[in-house]
Amino acid sequence: MKYATRLSRLGTESAFELLAQARALEAEGHDIVHLEIGEPDFDTPRNVKDAGIKAINDGWTHYTPSAGIPEMREKYAQALNDRYGSHVTAKNIVITPGAKPVIFLGGLAVIDEGDEVIYPNPGYPSYESVTQFLGAKAVPYVLREENEFRFSLDEVASLITPKTKMIVINSPHNPTGGVLTREDLQGVVDLALKHDLWVLSDEVYSRILYDGEHVGLMDFPEIFDRMILLEGHSKTYAMTGWRLGYVCCNEELAVHMTRLTLNANSCAAAFTQIAGGEALLGDQSAVKQMVAEFKVRRDLIVKGLNELPGVTCHNPRGAFYVFPNFKAYGMSSSELEQRLLHEAGVCCLAGKAFGKMGEGYLRFSYANSQENIKKALERIGEWLDKHQK
Numbered sequence: 071m072k073y074a075t076r077l078s079r080l081g082t083e084s085a086f087e088l089l090a091q092a093r094a095l096e097a098e099g100h101d102i103v104h105l106e107i108g109e110p111d112f113d114t115p116r117n118v119k120d121a122g123i124k125a126i127n128d129g130w131t132h133y134t135p136s137a138g139i140p141e142m143r144e145k146y147a148q149a150l151n152d153r154y155g156s157h158v159t160a161k162n163i164v165i166t167p168g169a170k171p172v173i174f175l176g177g178l179a180v181i182d183e184g185d186e187v188i189y190p191n192p193g194y195p196s197y198e199s200v201t202q203f204l205g206a207k208a209v210p211y212v213l214r215e216e217n218e219f220r221f222s223l224d225e226v227a228s229l230i231t232p233k234t235k236m237i238v239i240n241s242p243h244n245p246t247g248g249v250l251t252r253e254d255l256q257g258v259v260d261l262a263l264k265h266d267l268w269v270l271s272d273e274v275y276s277r278i279l280y281d282g283e284h285v286g287l288m289d290f291p292e293i294f295d296r297m298i299l300l301e302g303h304s305k306t307y308a309m310t311g312w313r314l315g316y317v318c319c320n321e322e323l324a325v326h327m328t329r330l331t332l333n334a335n336s337c338a339a340a341f342t343q344i345a346g347g348e349a350l351l352g353d354q355s356a357v358k359q360m361v362a363e364f365k366v367r368r369d370l371i372v373k374g375l376n377e378l379p380g381v382t383c384h385n386p387r388g389a390f391y392v393f394p395n396f397k398a399y400g401m402s403s404s405e406l407e408q409r410l411l412h413e414a415g416v417c418c419l420a421g422k423a424f425g426k427m428g429e430g431y432l433r434f435s436y437a438n439s440q441e442n443i444k445k446a447l448e449r450i451g452e453w454l455d456k457h458q459k
Contacts, residue, residue, distance in 0.1 A: 081199035084423040088407070092417040103446040105434040106417040108244060108391065110308040112363075115349070115356035118307055122345035130340040136332040137324065138165030138316070142343040146316055149350035154288040162318050164327045165346070167338045169274050169302030169315030173200050175330040176298045179323060180268050181206050185235035188226060192245055192393070192421060192428035194272065197238045206235070212427050215384055215395060219248030223257040230261065236268040237261065241286070242275040245424045245433040246393040247368075247386020252285045259293045270298040274315070275389040277306040277357060280365045282387075288318075295320045305389075306357055307349040312342045364390050367436040367443055374447035375434075378454055390437045393421065397430035399457065406432060414453040416446045 085106050092102045113119075137143060143160035150158055166172055173196050181187060183205030189197040191210030201208040211226045213219040226237065237258055241250035262269045271287040287297045302315030317327055331337070368385070371392055375383035380398030396406055403420035410416045410432075421431030436443055 076203055076205075079199075079202040079205075081195050081202075083195055085419055088411070088417055088419060091411060095411070101415055102411070103416050103438070103442050103449065105436070105438060105443075105446055106419050107437070108305070108435050109310045109437055110305065110360060110390070111437050111439070112308045112356075112360050114308050114312070115353070117352045117356075118309065118345050118349045121348035121352070122312070122341050125341035125344035130344055132340060134337045134340045134343065136337050137328040138163065138338065139340065139343050142347045145347040145351055147318075150288060150318060152351075154286075156288050156291065158318055161321045162324055163316055164319075164324050164331060165314070165316045165338050165343055166331060167315075167335055167342075168313040169272075169300050169304065170196060171331070171334065172298070172300040172315060172317045172327075173197065173270070173272075175327050175334065176270055176300070176317065176319075177201065177204050177206075178330055179326045180298075181235055184233065186231060186233045187236045187238060188229050188234060189238040190221065190240055190243070191426060192424035192431070193238075194240060194244050195424060197240075198425065207233070209234070210425060210427070213243070213246060213248060214427075215382070215393075218387075219243060219246035219384060219393065220250055220254055223254065223261075226258070227261055230265050230267075234265065234267060236270055238270045238272070240272040242279060242284075242386070242388025244275065244389055245391050245419070245421070245428070246384065247389045247391050248384075249279065249281075249387040250285070252289070255285055255287065255290065259287070259290045262293060262296055266296075268296050268298060269293060270300065272300045274300065274302040274305050276301070278361055278364060278390060279388045280361070280368065280386075284388075298323070303346050303349055308360070309342075309345075309349065312339075312345065314338060314342045314346045316346075364436065367438075367440055368392070370440055371434060371436045371443050371447065374443070378447075378451055380454075390435055392434050392436065393428075393431050394434070395431055399454070403429055403432060410450065410453065414449040416449050 088106045143163040146163045147158045185206040187201040188209045198208040276284045299318040303309040375394045383394035403422045407420040419433040421428030
């Protein structure tokens with residue numbers, strides 16, 4: 071059979087592949103500590119679940135307009151305005167089945183074959199994958215450990231060419247937990263305005279922050295017409311299985327995104343949209359409790375990793391990942407990933423899964439209990455003792 075050649079340009083996410091491997095080992099009787107999946111181990115907050123259940127019982131089980139239920143679009147806009155003092159309206163919001171479609175549909179809306187997209191490396195794999203799938207060139211900017219996994223603005227500026235169409239930013243960042251400063255964002259905004267570029271800002275971890283207040287593109291109204299703000303419910307509200315996200319953008323782009331949504335999936339599920347409105351505007355105490363626990367786990371895993379011989383681990387300011395440096399052990403990150411899984415019973419992700427510049431690092435998700443984090447650290451330490459160079 072012949073398939074479309076574009077499929078060869080589309081990547082994958084190794085987290086789900088590793089999860090399948092780990093489940094197979096568990097089926098054979100092995101005990102595995104799961105630190106691979108970027109999914110909160112908390113339950114969806116009670117008020118959000120109740121809103122979804124009520125919506126189902128009230129008959130919200132049918133099609134909605136492709137951009138979302140009008141009242142929910144208004145609520146999502148209100149949530150942004152309450153948070154940033156902005157003035158967006160429902161016409162700036164398109165509700166999607168998960169945040170991930172925003173990367174795909176946003177790219178389809180603004181990127182042509184032959185364009186160039188500047189994106190973070192290491193970074194979430196879909197940025198590079200979708201760019202290449204669309205026939206554009208993915209141009210990486212490097213996030214370095216010595217710079218707290220923030221970019222060099224001079225480097226980003228040096229990558230801009232007449233073919234550049236978009237800059238992608240992600241803060242708080244997956245896989246490193248790095249957080250961009252106001253000065254970093256102002257620099258990107260200035261470059262985008264100077265060179266007439268789009269900026270896709272992935273802010274799905276914006277409420278999982280341990281130090282200071284989140285600064286995002288909504289804090290820079292001058293870039294609004296060139297902004298594609300990607301937000302979602304999966305991480306902040308432990309709603310991964312609900313598949314709910316949204317984009318905030320200018321009205322014209324929202325119309326195009328709506329048309330793409332219509333052709334791709336018709337609409338997000340009605341009852342999830344209503345639950346999402348409750349998540350954004352309802353009681354936030356469950357989120358605060360979750361973030362407080364994540365901070366305790368962060369401190370635990372960072373301390374433990376930095377105590378391992380030859381390992382360095384930056385202290386992340388956001389998200390729920392650490393990205394420790396294992397280069398001293400002379401193994402590729404893929405080998406380390408596989409050997410820790412099969413020989414130590416710890417499932418994590420190779421840094422190279424997040425791009426070339428992730429080589430030598432591993433990503434651990436600390437969306438797991440303190441007990442399991444301690445168990446993983448003990449197992450890793452024992453395994454490394456046997457394999458020190």
